Amino acid sequence: MKTILQFLNIISKSTTSLDKLVLVVTLFYILIYIFLQTSTTQGNYTEIYLDNKLLKTLQLTYNQKTEILGHLGVVVVEIDSMRARIVEYKSPKMIGTRTNWISGSGAIAACIPCGVMVKIVNDSFSYSNNSEYDGIAQ
Amino acid sequence: MNRLHSPRKQLAISYLAAAASCAHVFEANLPSFGPWFKPGIANTFTVVALFQLGIKAAAQVTFIRILVSSLILGTIFSPTFALSVSGSLGAIFVLLILSPWIANYIFLFRTNLEENNSNYIKVGPVSVSLLASLAHITLQLITAEWIIFGHKGIMLLLPWLLLSSWITGIVNGFVSYQILSRNIYNSSFHGAAK
Numbered sequence: 089m090k091t092i093l094q095f096l097n098i099i100s101k102s103t104t105s106l107d108k109l110v111l112v113v114t115l116f117y118i119l120i121y122i123f124l125q126t127s128t129t130q131g132n133y134t135e136i137y138l139d140n141k142l143l144k145t146l147q148l149t150y151n152q153k154t155e156i157l158g159h160l161g162v163v164v165v166e167i168d169s170m171r172a173r174i175v176e177y178k179s180p181k182m183i184g185t186r187t188n189w190i191s192g193s194g195a196i197a198a199c200i201p202c203g204v205m206v207k208i209v210n211d212s213f214s215y216s217n218n219s220e221y222d223g224i225a226q
Numbered sequence: 227m228n229r230l231h232s233p234r235k236q237l238a239i240s241y242l243a244a245a246a247s248c249a250h251v252f253e254a255n256l257p258s259f260g261p262w263f264k265p266g267i268a269n270t271f272t273v274v275a276l277f278q279l280g281i282k283a284a285a286q287v288t289f290i291r292i293l294v295s296s297l298i299l300g301t302i303f304s305p306t307f308a309l310s311v312s313g314s315l316g317a318i319f320v321l322l323i324l325s326p327w328i329a330n331y332i333f334l335f336r337t338n339l340e341e342n343n344s345n346y347i348k349v350g351p352v353s354v355s356l357l358a359s360l361a362h363i364t365l366q367l368i369t370a371e372w373i374i375f376g377h378k379g380i381m382l383l384l385p386w387l388l389l390s391s392w393i394t395g396i397v398n399g400f401v402s403y404q405i406l407s408r409n410i411y412n413s414s415f416h417g418a419a420k
Contacts, residue, residue: 102403103352104329110353111396114360118392121385181258196382200305200374 131193131208134172136165139203148172148191148208158202165206174199174206239275239283243290246271250295263390266359266398268295269317273355273402281318281325288314305374309366316365317358324354351406355399359391 103111136144138156146154148170156163163184164175171191174184176199184199184206193210250268259265268291276284292310296302301310329348367387371380 099400102350102400102407104348104350106327106348107350107353110349110356114356114392118385118388122389125382125385183258186258194382196380198380200370205380 125194126192129193129210130170130191131195131210132170133209133211134165134167135207135209137205137207140205146172156202156204158199158204160199160202163199163202163204165204172206172208173197174204176202178202235279235283238279239286239290242271242275242279242283242287243294246287246291247294247298250291251298254295254299263387264394266362266391266394267401269355269359269362270398270401270405272317272321273351273358273399274405276321276325276354277328277351277402277406281322284321285318288318308373309369312369313362313366316361320358320361321354324349324357328354350399351402352396352399355402356392356395359395359398360388363387363391 132148134146134148135142136146136154136156138158143156144154146152146165146167148167151168153164153166156165160176160178162177163179166173166175168189171189173189174187174197176182176185179185179199179201184197184202184204187197190197190206190208193208195208196205198205246268249271253265253267256265271291272284272288275287292307292314293302296304296307296310301307327349329350364384367381367384
């Protein structure tokens with residue numbers, strides 16, 4: 089308790105009123121941004137891009153593995169239980185692999201040095217955006 | 227505000243740039259804390275340069291740091307270098323905007339930033355570091371989307387990266403405050419310049 093109070097005292101002394109306002113306002117906006125971003129639905133397809141070109145579209149309902157030849161060698165895209173992930177082998181920082189499983193619509197996992205990106209999509213969104221057809225026609 | 231003059235100022239800039247380069251190289255060799263997450267320890271020295279020496283010195287420290295660390299790490303003129311430069315340009319732009327409102331660093335030597343009433347409407351190292359880190363990551367991601375990926379999907383990572391930048395920005399801001407409040411330049415830079 090004493091340590092926490094000392095820590096809060098240090099924070100209070102090292103910031104001005106404007107600093108405190110900036111801290112609160114920026115955190116508030118970031119949390120709202122995260123809330124808006126994460127309130128998405130479960131995806132049902134995954135799109136695999138190589139150099140920003142759509143290479144494959146795979147259904148998340150079938151567990152499967154597919155190999156993509158990226159700039160640094162083979163990158164495996166694994167689909168399991170309605171989620172997908174990238175498995176890299178030669179990427180310097182393995183950022184795509186560290187992103188782990190993704191499942192929500194709009195979520196992405198990317199390996200920049202390999203040029204490979206995996207994106208989860210929900211096809212109902214793309215249909216609903218097409219205003220020329222109603223639900224029955226779709 | 228008391229500013230250092232050449233060549234003492236040049237010496238202070240070179241000290242800070244060397245320290246920032248070392249921090250950058252050290253950080254690049256640390257194990258990754260998570261996807262796209264970097265602590266940004268080197269930016270501490272940019273904030274110190276801004277408060278002690280002004281915006282021009284802060285920009286100099288930043289660009290010397292990028293150039294030297296890229297040469298050491300072998301990433302010069304690579305996509306990583308482009309990301310570093312773009313992020314730093316964003317941070318410098320924010321520092322440029324904030325520079326008329328920065329708190330007088332003389333008051334940082336005292337224990338409380340708000341001892342002087344004029345500092346109520348000023349920003350200290352914490353919010354300078356925070357806003358610069360937010361601008362840094364935003365510009366980096368825009369550059370990654372524009373130069374490397376060309377796909378807007380990468381921007382979905384932005385809110386999470388902003389949250390990590392918020393934390394690291396505050397931590398680096400406190401570190402900068404501690405460096406500034408210890409009045410390092412008076413004890414070391416002055417002595418070395420004599």
